[in-house]
Amino acid sequence: MTGEDYSVGAVAKIAKVTVRTLHHYDEIGLLSPAGRTRTGYRRYADSDLDRLQQILFYRELGFPLDEIAAILDDHSVGPSEHLRRQHRLLTDRIRHLQDLATAVEHAMEARRMGIQLTPEEKFEIFGEGYREDWEQEAEQRWGDTAAWAESQRRTGGYAKADWQRIQAEMTGLNTRLAEALTAGEPADGTVAGGLAEEHRQHICRNFYDCTYTIHRGLASLYVSDQRWTDTYETIAPGLARWLHDAIVANADRREAE
DSSP, rough: OOOOOEEHHHHHHTTTOOHHHHHHHHTTSSSSSSSSSTTTEEEEEEEHHHHHHHHHHHHHHTTHHHHHHHHHOTTTTTTTHHHHHHHHHHHHHHHHHHHHHHHHHHHHHHHTTTTOHHHHHHHHHOOOTOOOOHHHHHHHHHHHHHHHHHHHHHHTOOOHHHHHHHHHHHHHHHHHHHHHHTTTTOOSSSSHHHHHHHHHHHHHHHTTTOHHHHHHHHHHHHHHHHHHHHHHHSSSTHHHHHHHHHHHHHHHHHOOO
16 A cells, blocks of 8 residues: 555544444445555555545435445546535535524524414515514513513414414404594594404403503504504504594593493
């Protein structure tokens, strides 16, 4: 054997594998050393280390040893093709790991936010205007409140069907709010008060105990936060202010009873 040769211990140290692994590879014919000493000790050449590198690469990608042997012993495939194949496999592996990392990130975020939905499901259920950063903003504003904690506890167990039901209920309520506005119902009247109370009960039933004080605070957002205003104005012009006034009037009346 010409050139530098290595003992089995040296190869194990270089490749960060066990001596036992190298013995096994030799026994199954996957990696037989180029030579032996007079006393029978294995001696590995540089070409053996190159093959070992290939073996470990395919092992890292999950290939069984018999498939690795077939790949490396296919003499119709030259070194360049091996490299192209490895590049393709690595690219696929990287893409797969990135997909897994993204999935884990979404799972972590969903658990933290208490919403067990994928981003696609959120857009499907809540509509194209939905923004994921709204969840982060909500946590920053109300994350230290009892209402937030209660909402997280409840919604943490919701499945997609639960969110579809909630969204359907809200859509139906918004339709009736718009119809009442269009019909000229006064914001401080009986019909508006009933709808405002239904709006509050919807929150109580699905998220947290929405007191009249909290409900007034939400109503103020409908006219002070342009995003909320736009949401209701899209349903019906003037609805943001009308709903605000209806909620405030209902809260005042109920608390005075």
